[in-house]
Amino acid sequence: MKHTLDWLTNPEVFAVNRIAAHSDHRIYANHLEADADNSSLIQNLNGTWKFAWAKNPSEWQQKFYEExxxxxxxxxxxxxxxxxxxxxxxxxxxxxxxxxxxxxxxRTPFISEKDNPVGSYVRYFDLNDALKNKRVFISFQGVETAMYVWLNGEFIGYSEDSFTPSEFELTPYIREKGNKLAVAVFKRSSASWLEDQDFWRFSGIFRDVFLYAAPSAHVRDMKVIADYDGTNGIFSATLDIAGKCSVKSILTDENGTVIAESNEKESVNWTIENSKPWSAEIPNLYTFTVILTDEDGNEIEVSRTKVGFRRFELKNGIMCLNGKRIIFKGINRHEFDAKTGRAITKEDMLFDIQFMKKNNINAVRTCHYPNNSLWYQLCDAYGIYLIDETNLETHGTWQKLGVTDPSWNVPGSLPEWKEAVLDRAKSMYERDKNHASVLIWSCGNESYCGEDIAAMSEYFRSVDPTRLVHYEGVTRVPNHQYDSITDMESRMYAKPQEVEEYLKQNSGRPYISCEYMHAMGNSLGGLSLYTDLEDKYEAYQGGFIWDYIDQAIETKND
Known part of the structure; x- marks a missing residue:
C-alpha cells in the first residue's frame, strides 16, 4: 500500500493497517519474568531519536524514510x-x-497548508534476541496528532487519535540487525477538529514507544469482569488466544495464594467465596494470570492483569458501589509537567496519587482524553475512582460569540465523523476495560451533541453493562432530545442554588458537577455550599473541581 497525504483531511480515514485495540495486560516469556515484572518480550524504543522539523508539508523532506x-x-x-x-x-x-x-x-475537515509542522523521526535499532523468530509489533502509546510509519523503507501504517495506543505489525519487514524505523508526525489533520481541548497545543511522540513479540501462542486480548454480590466475587474472563497451546488460568490473592484455577481456553468462570471487595478506601486487588504451554509443558507466554471485585450500579436513581451510595470528592486532572508538558513520568503520577490520597480526593475525571495506561494501574492499586473520558472536544465548532452555521457543528449527526468518534470510544474501552478504578465511561467534553455521540453511548452500553455512561453536553440541546445518552445529570459551573433547584425536582437521576469551582488561580471559597447538599439530597453525588495542578511551562524568560 502507498501512503497519501490526502488522509490528513479525510475524517473517514483515521487508521490504516493499525491492529485492533486490546486490553493493556502485561505479557511475559515465563512466570519468573512475570513475578519480577520484567518482560523480555518487550523492547523499549524510548530515548534519543534522529529528528528533522519542517514548518509545513511543502518544506518536508518526504523521502526521509527510505533506507x-x-x-x-x-x-x-x-x-x-x-x-x-x-x-x-x-x-x-x-x-x-x-x-x-x-x-x-x-472549514472542517480542512487544515492549514502553510502552518502544519511536520516532525520526521528516525530510530535505528537491532532486534533483541528474545523477539527474534516471532511476530513483532510496535506500540505507540501516544502521538499528537497524525502519524505515518515506515520500517526499512516500507510503509507500515497511519493513525490518528493522540491519546490511545496505535499499534502495527512489523513482522514482514523487520530484520535482526540494522532496522530503520521512520515516523512522520503531522501537527494538524482532520483529527485536530476533534481535539480542541482547553490546554497547551503540542505535537510529537509524547508517550512510550516499544516493540513486543507474540510467541507461537499469544493472548491478544482478555476481557475480565470481576463482579461482587455483597459477599462473593463473580469472576468471568473471555480470552482471545492465537496459536496452538494448552491454557491454565489462575487467580491469586494479595499474598500470592492460588484461590481458583481453570484449563478452559476461551472463557473462565469462577465464584470466589468471601472475596474482598475493591473500593477507594480499601483497594483490594487480585492477580489474574494466563499461562500458555506447548505439548511438552514448556511455557510459551504468561499474561497477567490485576482485578478488583466491585459492583457499580444505579439503585433507585442513586449511584452505588458495592451497595452503598457513593460521593465523588473529585478533581479534573490534566497530565502535565512544567518541563515536559504531557510527557509525564511514573514519578509524576505517583506524586499526584499520593497528593490526592493525603487530601481526601477520591475521584478523577481524565479531562479530556484517556490518560497514560500506568495511571489506571496506580488508581487501581491506591484507590481512585475514574471517569474515563474519550478523546473528543469540538467546542470551537459551535461555541462562538454569534450563531454558527449548523454545518460547522462537529460531530453532531454528520455521518462522515461517526466512525472516527466511535473508534475513539472503542480504543479507550478496549484498553481500559479491565481496570477496577474505571466506574464511568465519558463520551467526551463540550462536543456538539447528536446521533454520533448517541452512537458512542449505545456502544458503551452494548459492550459493558457493568459501568455507567456520562455526557454533560446533552444539557445544551433543546427539548432534552438526547438525554438518554447519559445515565446522570451532569453540569458545569452550576451555582449551588441551581443545583438545588434540579435536586428538588426528584427527576430519578443522580446529579454530579463534572466541572465546578474553577480553582485555577482561585481561592476555592464557598465549597461548603456544594458539600452541604451531600447530606440534604441523596441524588447529589459530588463533583470534580476544575482543575488539578497548574498547566504552566517553566521558562527562563522574564
Missing part, C-alpha cells in the same frame, strides 16, 4: 517528548477557539 536517505543532517530529539518543548515550533495555549483562528479561515 538510502541519510539522517546525517538531522538533529537529536528525546522520545517521549513534545517537539515544541525541545526547540521546534512554539507551544500555544488555546481554550474554546481552534489554533488557526484569526490566522486562516478554515
Amino acid at each position: 538510502s536517505d541519510s539522517t546525517d543532517n538531522f538533529d537529536n530529539i528525546q522520545v517521549p517528548g513534545h517537539m515544541e518543548l525541545q526547540g521546534y515550533g512554539k507551544p500555544q495555549y488555546v481554550n474554546t477557539i481552534y489554533p488557526w483562528e484569526g490566522q486562516e479561515h478554515l
